[in-house]
Amino acid sequence: MRQEHEIICAGFGGQGVLSMGSIIAYSGMIEGKEVSWMPSYGPEMRGGTANCIVIVADDRISSPIITKFDSAIVLNQPSLDKFEKAVKPGGLLLYEQSTIIHPPTREDIDVVCVPAIEEADKLKAKQVANMIMVGAFLEKRPIVKIETIVSALKKALPEHRHHLIPVNELALKRGKELVHLNEKITA
Amino acid sequence: MEEKKNKTSEAKLMKGNEALAEAAIRADIDGYFGYPITPQSEVLEYLEREIPKRHGLVLQAESEIASINMIYGAAGAGARVMTSSSGPGISLMQEGLSYIASAQLPCLVVNVVRGGPGLGTIQPSQGDYFQAVKGGGHGDYHLIVLAPASVQEMADFVFEGFRLAEKYRNPAMILTDGALGQMMEKVIQPEEGSLPKIKTPWATTGKTKDRDHNIITSLFIKPEEMESVNLQLQEKYRKIEKDEVRFEEIKTEDADILLVAFGLSSRICQKTVDLGREKGIKIGLLRPITLYPYPYKRLNELADQVDFMMSVEMNAGQMVEDVKLAVEGKVPVHFTGRMGGMIPSPDDVLHEIESILDNQNVLQD
Numbered sequence: 001m002r003q004e005h006e007i008i009c010a011g012f013g014g015q016g017v018l019s020m021g022s023i024i025a026y027s028g029m030i031e032g033k034e035v036s037w038m039p040s041y042g043p044e045m046r047g048g049t050a051n052c053i054v055i056v057a058d059d060r061i062s063s064p065i066i067t068k069f070d071s072a073i074v075l076n077q078p079s080l081d082k083f084e085k086a087v088k089p090g091g092l093l094l095y096e097q098s099t100i101i102h103p104p105t106r107e108d109i110d111v112v113c114v115p116a117i118e119e120a121d122k123l124k125a126k127q128v129a130n131m132i133m134v135g136a137f138l139e140k141r142p143i144v145k146i147e148t149i150v151s152a153l154k155k156a157l158p159e160h161r162h163h164l165i166p167v168n169e170l171a172l173k174r175g176k177e178l179v180h181l182n183e184k185i186t187a
Numbered sequence: 188m189e190e191k192k193n194k195t196s197e198a199k200l201m202k203g204n205e206a207l208a209e210a211a212i213r214a215d216i217d218g219y220f221g222y223p224i225t226p227q228s229e230v231l232e233y234l235e236r237e238i239p240k241r242h243g244l245v246l247q248a249e250s251e252i253a254s255i256n257m258i259y260g261a262a263g264a265g266a267r268v269m270t271s272s273s274g275p276g277i278s279l280m281q282e283g284l285s286y287i288a289s290a291q292l293p294c295l296v297v298n299v300v301r302g303g304p305g306l307g308t309i310q311p312s313q314g315d316y317f318q319a320v321k322g323g324g325h326g327d328y329h330l331i332v333l334a335p336a337s338v339q340e341m342a343d344f345v346f347e348g349f350r351l352a353e354k355y356r357n358p359a360m361i362l363t364d365g366a367l368g369q370m371m372e373k374v375i376q377p378e379e380g381s382l383p384k385i386k387t388p389w390a391t392t393g394k395t396k397d398r399d400h401n402i403i404t405s406l407f408i409k410p411e412e413m414e415s416v417n418l419q420l421q422e423k424y425r426k427i428e429k430d431e432v433r434f435e436e437i438k439t440e441d442a443d444i445l446l447v448a449f450g451l452s453s454r455i456c457q458k459t460v461d462l463g464r465e466k467g468i469k470i471g472l473l474r475p476i477t478l479y480p481y482p483y484k485r486l487n488e489l490a491d492q493v494d495f496m497m498s499v500e501m502n503a504g505q506m507v508e509d510v511k512l513a514v515e516g517k518v519p520v521h522f523t524g525r526m527g528g529m530i531p532s533p534d535d536v537l538h539e540i541e542s543i544l545d546n547q548n549v550l551q552d
Contacts, residue, residue: 022371026200029373035200037371041226041309062457064370067532 003058005143006066008083010051011075011099016130020073021052024134027144027152028056036064049078056143071141073133075099075116092140094133112140114178120171125164128171135175146172198375203341204229204368206376207271207297207361210342212237213379214349217266218244220257222276225309226365227299230271251276255283255296262292263403265390267349271297273365274315275306277323284358285324289405289416291423293352293385295345296330297361299368302528310528311365313450316505319362320479327417329424331359331431332478334449338372346377351431353385355423362478364501366451366530433476434485438464442471444540445489447510448499449475451530456499458533463540470540478506486513495543497521499536501529 007024011017018039025037038053053069055061071092072083076099087093089108097115104111116132138146150169154162201209208230211219219238221231231247238245248254254270261268272280277298287294300315302308317323319332331351333344344361352359391401407413435453438460439445448456453474463470473489475482490496495518498507507522514520523539525531 022200025371029198029200035371035373037200038366039369041365041369061372061454062461063455063533064372065366065451065455065530065532066458067534 003143004061005056005071005141006069007054007056007071007073007137008051008069008086009054009073010049010079010083011096013050015050015075016127017050017075018052020130020134021054023149023152023156024056024137024144025054026156027148030148030152030155031144033057033144034059034061036061038064049076049082051079051083071137073137075130075133077101080104092137094137094140096129096133110140112136112179114175116175116178119174119178123167123170123174125167125171128168131168131171132175132178135172136179137175138172139176139179146176198373200371201338201374202229202369202371203335203338203363204299205233206338206342206374207345207368208233209237209376210345211269211295212241212243213377214345214382215267215380215384216243216269218246218257218261218268219270220246220248220254220261220268221270221272222248222251222254224251224273224276226301226311226368227271227273227297229368230297230299251279252283255280255287258294258296259283259287259290259292262287262294263290263391265387265392267293267353267384269295269297269345269349271299273299273301273309274303274312277315277318281318281324283324284330285322285326285328286405287358288324288328288330288420289326290403291356291420292358292403293349293356294358295348295352295361296358297363300362300364302526308528309365311367311451311501311530312526312528313362313364313452313501313505314503314526315362316478316500316502319360320481320509328420329357329427329479331355331357331427331480332362333359333433334362334476334478335367336450336453336474338367338370338374341367342374342376346382349382351427355427356389357423357427362450364451365528428480431477432480432482432484434482435474435476436485437472437474438469439471439473439489439492441469442489442492443469443494444471445493445496446470446472446499446536447475447486447496447506448472449478449506452499452501452524455531455533456536459499459536459540462533462537466537468537468540468544475506481509481513483509483513486510487515487517490514490517493518495519495521497523497536497540497543499531500524501531502526 009021025035028035116129120129234245302312348359446456504522
């Protein structure tokens, strides 16, 4: 069957929301899938919220701009307020714990809380909070392999940033584990 | 050879604006003259970064008026040149475009459209359709207008635009929008150097003994002369209209309802086609690829098959006039769209279709 996964990544500018989406898209492309990455580039880019729509599909992608999503990865309250209702029934909503005051209330979707910023602090690398979210997302929805994300990082990052790849790899793994940790707590 | 193969076959994830700029270098442009404006500034930025390492000239002009006149001069000297801008900047270029069309020079102009009118917004729009296909500047002239619907086509149509512009000695335009400029998709670039330079015996490259002076002008003060230039232009446009119409059809074979949309809107409508068919509504889509020349003939044929058509645009309803011209009243032609940088969603379009169908049923009851 034809697989297509539609994702919204949203948060504040500077949280790595756009790069989180582009690394998922890039990895999808490496795995031979069709991909599209549609950023918000308007006033919101100039301070405030940023988001991108990522679609990873087996064949030709129709609209790169959509209003309902299979998954939402949100890193701030305004984004949660905006996109909680945009997740398709049965879909997935991942949110970053410390940035959310009013947690999601929907019961017809899979909601996962990820303490990404806290865990990134523990890794002494605040900037990999987004990769912790990606790791958690891929654990729930393995649309691309974690190894592909790592090799995508190698290709996408300039040489002088390659020393950051190990901590990104660690972040991806940590994200993966956090999903299960959280499940145990709620269970 | 091995290296060449890699150059053509490697898929890259690129923004539309960057894909277009890279394609321009691969199309061996001699020069790019432009002035920054969102949402297409990446074109100039990319070329400023890449051209010095490779080949050609890139120059940030002092304004869009200067850009288009640099294009006029360089094209007159036989150079392969392009510029790009967005709505407000393209408006400033209209005088120059009319001159270039009159002087019959090839060049490529890219409009990455933003919401207007006025300085407007930087969000995507298709509000410049009339300007692109109905003249824009003064006098009886046409641009050859191509409308890409993917990042791949943002690259491919640079080649196609130059091919057509040079074949007909006529300015060509790529009419795209901010979303296609900013979004990233997989793109396989056209092979570098695969667009051979044309012979330009008409160019002002210095008089030689074996020919008269070449004069590039758009001033034909005697009306008899001006009329004969016009007749020449019209003859050229008839040929373009006959030979160069391009469009794509999606699921039209059994369609009862036909959506007509170009560029980004056509991508949105593709999704509407799928959503509709899931509900048993047989929707098809015709996507004009060339906006001038326009696929009037094919739309007229499809009017014999479908119950109604709907033009979907990111404007107040501009192309819908051409759809109406095409179908000659055979079937109702509806319109739906958003303006000012807003984008209709696939569900919005389907909802419009469903409400038309509901109204029809009420009438039939």
